[in-house]
Amino acid sequence: MPLTLPNLPSLIHETRNAIAIFDETDRLHYANPAFRAALHLAEEDYPTWVELMRRGWQTSTGTHITSCNGDFEKWLSSALSRRGKLPFRGFETSLHDGRWIWVTETVDAHGWMLYIGVEITSLATEGRELRSDRDVALRASQTDELTGIANRRYMMQRLDNMVSNRIQGCVAILDIDHFKSINDAYGHAGGDAVLVDFARKVGHSVRRGDDFGRIGGEEFLFLLPDIEVDNAGQLLDRIRHTLLDACPILQAPEFRYTVSIGITAIQAGDSTQSLLSRADKACYEAKRQGRNRSVCM
Template sequence: MDEVLNKLFQMHEKTLVLIAAYDGFDRLRYANAAFRSAFFIEPEETPFWSELMRRNFQARRGTIIRDPDFEAWLISTQSRRGKVGFRAFETDLFDGRWLLMTETVNSDGWMLCIANDITGLRADERSVRQDRDFAMKAAHTDELTGVANRRFVMARVDDMLQRRDAKDAVLGCLGVLDIDSFKSVNDRFGHQVGDVILRDFARRIHGLVRRTDCFGRVGGEEFVLVMPGTSLEEAELIVGRMLAVVRSARPLVERADFSYTFSAGIAAGRPGDIAASLYAQADKALYSAKLAGRNRIHVAGSLLGRSAVGG
């Protein structure tokens, strides 16, 4: 077996095909010579994907990112990256190459990336496929906040409930997050400020989302967090950290004393559940959190909501 692995490694290092592997935290754990060359990675480096993209964007090398707002592009891209078992897309590099890239994701979150140079294809054919990729991205993205939209995030709920590799009775958890007293924010400060709060909330929560999870806006001030392979206890800890981060936020420069909170309901998905019923359980738990005073988590089936884990 060692001989086979050595041969594979040697072949990977010599091939012109770009090959890389990222772990569940989106840190690069392996990249062959072709991949390292295309994205300017030193042999012993293991950067996070976001760090790699940010430094290449600043240096105008590697992947061409046409959005001038890198952070907005990053949120939008990470909202879809690694959320499905397989996807294929095309991208162009500053050096003039056009790549067809595939991402294959294991149940533990590890991702295999393979890219082939398709520069030789006709430019008009590439343009048609790029337009298709942009349209698909738009169809899965919430326009205001840049995170996944209802269609994409609810499809991930279905994926979680259809898992066949679960080792226990819980397939994962669904959290429904709702900004507290949001109507009063709009009434008091106007919808423009309300939009600022929505974007601030999405950005702060997204920064705490694991790559194996999926976070999206399903409408108004309501968001959903899909956590495959996660127990209720783990899910509550994750959302508890989010509560603490949002509590400390001061998003309005002209109103330094303004703060806001959110409430959350969490439910566990089990074999036989369907997305609609699981969402209803989490939504009912959210309602209980609101009735209990807001600014807290309620777990479906529990008697009490908590203002924060450890808080």
Template sequence: MNDLFQSLFQLFESSPVLVAAYDGFDRLRYANRAFRSAYFIEPEEMPFWPDLMRRNHYAERGTVIRAEDFEEWLISTQSRRGKVGFRAFETDLVDGRWLWMTETVQEDGWMLCIATDVTDLKASTREVRQDRDLAIKASYTDELTGVANRRFVTARIEDMLQGQVTDESPLPGCLCVFDVDHFKIINDQYGHHNGDLVLKDFAKCIHRLVRRTDCFGRVGGEEFVLTLPATSIEQARLIVERMLVGVRKSRPLKDRPDFKYTFSVGIAAAQVGDTAISLFSRADRALYRAKLAGRDQIHIDDASSDRPSQIG
């Protein structure tokens, strides 16, 4: 077996095809010579994907990023990266090469990336393909915050529920519904521009704590949704507790350094027979109870746990 692994390793190292593997936390765990060369990675390095993209962008190398604000681009891209089992797309490098990239994702979040140089293929239609890819991206992205929109996150809820087969099978995960507390008052008192800044700040705060296998998106107004595949209700509670703490510390308005805000959240664990609508409804009811209880807290759907569900 060791001989087989060694042979495979040598084949990957000598191949002109770019090959890389990322773990569920989006940390690079393997990259062959071609991939390391294209993205300026030292042989023993294992950077996280966002850190790799950030350093290459500011060094003006690696992937071409057509965005005025890199951090906004990063949030938008991470909102879709690794959320589906397979996707393929075209990307270009600063050195002029064009790559056809595929991403294959396992249930545990590990992702295999394979890229082939297609610089000389169908260059005349490249602009059309790029415009198509940008249009697809826009159709899945919330314009204000850059995170996934209702359409994309709903599809990820349905994907999560597909793992639900029998009573003996592990339940596929949890759904969280968020609501920024007293958002109408924020808009009325500080203006719609500052209200937009609060929503953008909230999306950034939450997004920092979202795993790559999860999907976070805005479904309308001040309401957001987070899917947590293969996650127990207690794990979901711990994840969201960290988010509560992070948002409480945030001060999003530069001209009003004392301004702070909070959010409420309802969590529901997927049950056998759930649909995207029924799961969302239970999480939304839990959110309503969190708001009735005083806001700035989590409430667990009663059907998801027999334990006391309210926490501060």
């Protein structure tokens, strides 16, 4: 008897494989019993992925996070810089109960994600530690050590991909204002605290298909596919305004910082270098006009 559509919900519900669907904002919209059991999730609970990971970290349940050296927020920034950025990816992970899971994430054109987790604990374990070490090394090669977000190498690869595949959208450079003065006044520890705070605040605001990373010093790169320049400007200005209440330096509760942003739209014939140059010029113009603003060029 051929499979009919009405069979699918019951099959997905009954399978021992963990299946979940997240929307474009990374909020859970569906989870079968296997997923809820693995992540210790109540039946009527529909958290965001960030909320789910933070809860698991605090209660030592669900996903076993081992590569953060006790710094969950840094791990989270790193994970967010990779999550949902590719149409498909697969990876191994482990749970606090000792099970190993092979996870696949499939993202559609609208940013919705299908998660499927298959238990592989009973399969041959030879090479698992080696594969885990390899994955950790690969992530490290793509991650900024201080902030945990994507580094220059990874961001240049993603920008090259946008250009070579003629993906329309925008490129933005974000530069923290008066950063040298921050270092002079509060030391390198204060400057580092600002960089980490900025990376985390922006990293939590990116869309599913966006890429965000640190490309050097106080300079960051934001890649926004499939967006008009006016909309990109509005999005980045909203992010810029969220910084106004940031207080990253504990010994200086009155301290605040701002950022200048240069935005450019991808045009026919653009190269990686021409895009970076134009975004950099726009950022320089934002500085020239008084800082704490965005300029499109």
